[in-house]
Amino acid sequence: MSSTSDLAATYAALILADAESEVTSDKILALTTAAGVDIEPIWATLLSKALKGKNIKDMLSTIGVSSGPAAPDAAIASTQDTAAKPVEDAAPASDDGNDSDDSDDMFGGGLFD
Template sequence: MASAELAATYAALILADDGIEITADKIVTLTNGANVELEPIWATLLAKALEGKNVKELLSNVGSGGGAPAAGSAAPAAGGAAAAAEAPKEEAKEEEKEESDDDMGFGLFD
């Protein structure tokens, strides 16, 4: 990542840490203060990407993979249980088809 991109990211983090609204003008001001030349379009794109988002919350949830559905909320109906039981069988058939391609008499390194 280029130093200008990093500087813009750091500027956004500084603004979020201080509780200041992240705008393109403020990002450019911070990067200019650090003697990094940043094209205003990149600051605008970053500000729009972070608009309405809680950056501190995003950072604290890195690697969590998002919220999982509640265990009881997606309970299948009586008819849904039968359909759910058939789904793994269909997947097994598809895998067998893929494996049968190996029996064609040639491989990747032949």
Template sequence: MASNSELACVYASLILHDDGVEVTGEKISSLISAAKVDIEPFWAGLFAKALEGRNIGDLVSNIGSASAAPAAATSAAAAPAAAEEKKAEKAPESDPESDDDMGFGLFD
């Protein structure tokens, strides 16, 4: 479970990103102190370092995916095989023992 310090840094980072401001430890700290939230001093620098060089918009849009890049590569490689499987599934074979073939249904 995330601590209040972690959540404050996450929200501050998202606010800075949304405003188009560079995410730095100093800016995270100043935003958090303006909100009158007490955090350990290392959190702001830790978050700034973790987000350095990353596209925060991509991180936000990929929430919930364990690893977006390997998953995308795997799905791209599996796409032709999946298309062939769908073609095979489209040709339904009649089951000789289905109720429709026997002349009665659920509401007859």
């Protein structure tokens, strides 16, 4: 099925839902034929079966709304909160009493050495 046929069948289903009419393969075929787009009857049948018992208007109004992963704004806020906190020294305290920062020596020198 071409993208034009896909769109025509989908739009036909939306038109039927908006008119609060049952979405059937016969009605989809009638609308697409009236629009001058020929589709295979099997595609109209498959679309009508896929939408049977579904509230298409509710489906459209909830597109993009999910209870899945956190929203990007929440992730950004979380990152900003973390960035605002002071970073604790990850290197363990040395037992020799020397409080100098030896972490650069551990990896072969500092960033700009």
